[in-house]
Amino acid sequence: MPVKKEETVFIPAINIQKATIKLVGDSPLIMHKWSEKAKKEILDKQMKKAKTKGHDAKDPVRDFIDSLYWIDSEPKEKTEDGFAKAIQNGARFGFPSTAFKAAAVSAGYRSGVTKDKVSMNAAFHIDGEFVEIHGIPEMREDMVRVGMGTADIRYRGEFKEWYAVFCVKYNASAISLEQLVNLFNLGGFACGIGEWRAEKGGAFGMFHVE
Template sequence: MKKATTNETTFICVKPIIKAEYTIRIVGDSPLLVHAWSEKAKKEMLQAQQGKKLLKKDKVAKNPAGECAEALYWLDGKPDIDYSDWTEDLLHQYGKTARFGFPACAVKAAAISAAYRIGAMKNKVTGNGLFHVFGIDDPEFIEIKTFDESKPKFEMAEDEVKIGMGTSDLRYRPKFYNWYADLRIEYNSGSGMIDLDSILNMIELGGDMCGLGEWRIEKGGSCGKFHVNKNFD
């Protein structure tokens, strides 16, 4: 007997995107150590990749203040001051008046990584699409602020780092104490896949398990730890 065949049509129902936005505040529980790529380092890297040998006459003596200044994310543009001309007094001056940031995507990365590690999601790819994190004035960067506005926002930290082959180097980077940052969260509230409380919990978990910046929690350090101020208005 010949089997009967049926033609079945599958209907796919996709709900419309319902954008929800919220502003939250993260508060640092330990210092934030920042290290943006400096123009000096990028220039030397490019020369090495192009097979150009850095001549002795082109080498610039290490300037701790200049290295610290170039490690900052300047939200309003880096001052037109050469690497060699930076001083601790200039750092102190700009540290009180300038605005500094940190990549907003790092907050989301910490949240996704922490949620994945505790088994709350099967893969990070799905998590990356659940919500988005932006800065308030600049989508790419959150602004790092400090509670004591009478002092510079950061101090210059000196750290010994291993650079391979049993050798060490001294690095000078800005370290923010008593810091906080406001950020904007955007997600699709109509998908039913995640709600605001879960996002806030993920971000807080990221601050506790991963942290931000150099020498952060997930790298075996103690910096960059933060929590979510859920009562922020």
């Protein structure tokens, strides 16, 4: 039998670097967190639980408060006074870090800058589940169509002026810091984050790297 030659496989050391990136909003950011009530209704439907007759009275302020991603100081009383006190106590808000990464990766792929989404998903990661959004949210009222074209009024939080600062870890052997910054700029212009974002045909949630 022929003798197999031993082959040496060279695996280069991974070059992980860290960078702090600041994003500044170019258009208002509309929040869209699922409320506990909405999640329960979806679960009840999937579990084939019997529906209760009628609907609860709409509470605009509660809907507004529940639409926000609270990092801390979320008020127990979902009222205007409860919200005002939370702001006075230094309430902090966030947005899923995966949304920022998805915007960058998707924009890079759709514009032809990157060959696929898989390689970019593995090239960098944003620290933490949420990125803090700096700014004061206001209540926004929108008319929407749901189900079979039924009209509804939605009350959500909107940051008219906002910015975010986060730490990103990246594989410098796969992507440079300059390329990463350009990717986030592309994501902020072509995709954005939140409701009615640019990726979905809207003009909200757009941003750039400062």
